[in-house]
Amino acid sequence: MSTLLTLLAILLFVALLWGIGLLSYTLRWKIRIEKIVPPRGQFTRISTGKLHYVDRGTGPAILLIHGLGGQLGNFDCGLIDNLARDHRVIAIDRPGMGYSDRPDNAPTGHAENATLMFEVMEALKIEKPIVVGHSLGGAISLAMALHAPEKLRGLALLAPLTLPSKDAPAAAFNNLKISSNWLRWLVAWTLATPGGFRNAAVVLDQIYGPEAMPASAPTQGGGLLGLRPRHFFNTSRDFMASGRGLKQMSENYDGLTLPVRILYGAQDRTLDHTRQGKELVAMHPRISLTLIEGGHMLPVTQPDACADFIRQASRDMPRD
Numbered sequence: 001m002s003t004l005l006t007l008l009a010i011l012l013f014v015a016l017l018w019g020i021g022l023l024s025y026t027l028r029w030k031i032r033i034e035k036i037v038p039p040r041g042q043f044t045r046i047s048t049g050k051l052h053y054v055d056r057g058t059g060p061a062i063l064l065i066h067g068l069g070g071q072l073g074n075f076d077c078g079l080i081d082n083l084a085r086d087h088r089v090i091a092i093d094r095p096g097m098g099y100s101d102r103p104d105n106a107p108t109g110h111a112e113n114a115t116l117m118f119e120v121m122e123a124l125k126i127e128k129p130i131v132v133g134h135s136l137g138g139a140i141s142l143a144m145a146l147h148a149p150e151k152l153r154g155l156a157l158l159a160p161l162t163l164p165s166k167d168a169p170a171a172a173f174n175n176l177k178i179s180s181n182w183l184r185w186l187v188a189w190t191l192a193t194p195g196g197f198r199n200a201a202v203v204l205d206q207i208y209g210p211e212a213m214p215a216s217a218p219t220q221g222g223g224l225l226g227l228r229p230r231h232f233f234n235t236s237r238d239f240m241a242s243g244r245g246l247k248q249m250s251e252n253y254d255g256l257t258l259p260v261r262i263l264y265g266a267q268d269r270t271l272d273h274t275r276q277g278k279e280l281v282a283m284h285p286r287i288s289l290t291l292i293e294g295g296h297m298l299p300v301t302q303p304d305a306c307a308d309f310i311r312q313a314s315r316d317m318p319r320d
Contacts, residue, residue, distance in 0.1 A: 022190040026229060029193050033224045039099045041072065041091075046119040049101025052093040053124065057084025060153070060314060061126050064091040065117065067135025067161075068242065069235040071098030073222020074134065077214060078303035083310060090129070092120055094137070096234030098225055104181055104233075108241040110249060114143035118151065130314055134158040134299055135271065136242055138262075143249060145258045154259040156313040158306055159268055159296050162276045164247045169239075170270065172199070172206035176239040184236050188229035196227045209269050211294055211301045221300050253284050260287040261313045263306065265294030 041054035054072060062083055064075045072091040083089045095116055096102030106112075117140060121129070130153045133141030138160020145155055175195060178184045196203075204213050218224045225231055262280070264273040273291065281289045292298075292305055299306050 019190060022194065026189050026193040030228045033228055037073070037219055037222055037224050040076070043099075044120075044123045046095070046116060046123055048095040048103060048106055048116060050099075051095065051101070051120060051123070052099035053090060053120070054080065055088070055090050055124065056080055057087055057089050059087040060319060061088045061090065061129035062310065062314070063117070063121065063126060063129040063131050064089065065131065065133040065137035065140055066091075066094060066097070067133075067137045067159075068238055069097070069226050069231070070094075070134070070137075071222045071225055071231075073098070073220060073225070074297070075299050075303075077216055077221050077300050079299050079306050082303060082307035086311075087314065088126075090120075090124060090126055094140075096237070097231060098222065102234060108237050109245050110139045110143040111147065111245065113140045114147050117144055118148060121151065128153045128319075130154050130156055130310065130317060132156050132158065132310055133160055135296065136161050136238065138162060139242070139246060139249070142253070142256075142260075145256055145260070146249065146252055149256070149258045152258055153319065154313065154317040155261065156310045157260065157262045158298050158309075159264055159271060159273075160262060160276065161242065161246070161271060162262075162280045163250050164243060165272070166275060167272065170206050172203045173239060175199075176236045178236045179240060181233075181237075184233045185229075188233045188236075192229065192232040193227050196232075206269050207295075208297050208301065209295050210267050211265075211297070213297075214300060217297075217300050253280075253287075256284070256286065259313070259317050261309070261316075262287065262289045263298065263309045264289065264291055265296060265298055266291045267294060268296045270296035 039052055041052055043050050043052055066074045071093045075091045080089050080091055093100040131141045138157040141155050262277055264277045277289045281287050294302055
């Protein structure tokens, strides 16, 4: 009996040392990443707390909303500055992402996120913007258009999530499938950062492929921020909520009164452009789709093509 207790004590001690080692590794990298990629914009406050944003240029307003696990740097590899030549461009870290706050139990559905975006518009005095949503940000943008179309000019969506997926999520996202907050925090502060480095090649191929990730993506594009514990925690929460309510929301697309333009990469490996784009347009002909050669991370890999698409949408959409 004493031998068994001794063995258990040794195993617990080893597990404790292992956990402390992972925690220390994660903390060191968190500090290092925040020095490499510090906040680049300003801060305001909404109901979820502090919100980080950049605001450049003058002219008709464009609000940029990033996708799952992203932050405003996804738009800052040339897209913001291109559009800011003749528009006021506001890009945000969505609540819980980048350097923006979000309480651990805050709602994460598309409708709730849409409400937060309207809070951002009020805080920053953004009037009648074109809303540009990428990936998950596309679903949030559509929720905004359904909830208060009178506050927007229209939508110009980049590789958006629009319909419930018929396929299982890619294996690259399996680590996000965590249903409880306590387990999310445990993984976030132990396994997520070293696992992020170890699995980077697989995840980046899924997200960027077949295009290559630009060398500026980890720093100027803010990609390294996704390796921090809180970012992982909130990305997991968003991932688990991403499918909820989407079917009900999509059943109301016939009621959209705003112009909606969609740009998709024909080789997107993250979202199926046939399902999310072509099938959507077939059901709702008032929505238009443009296909180009490319993958999912078009704002990072093809900022000029995205800017041309958004600028053309701005020309086509009425100003009132």
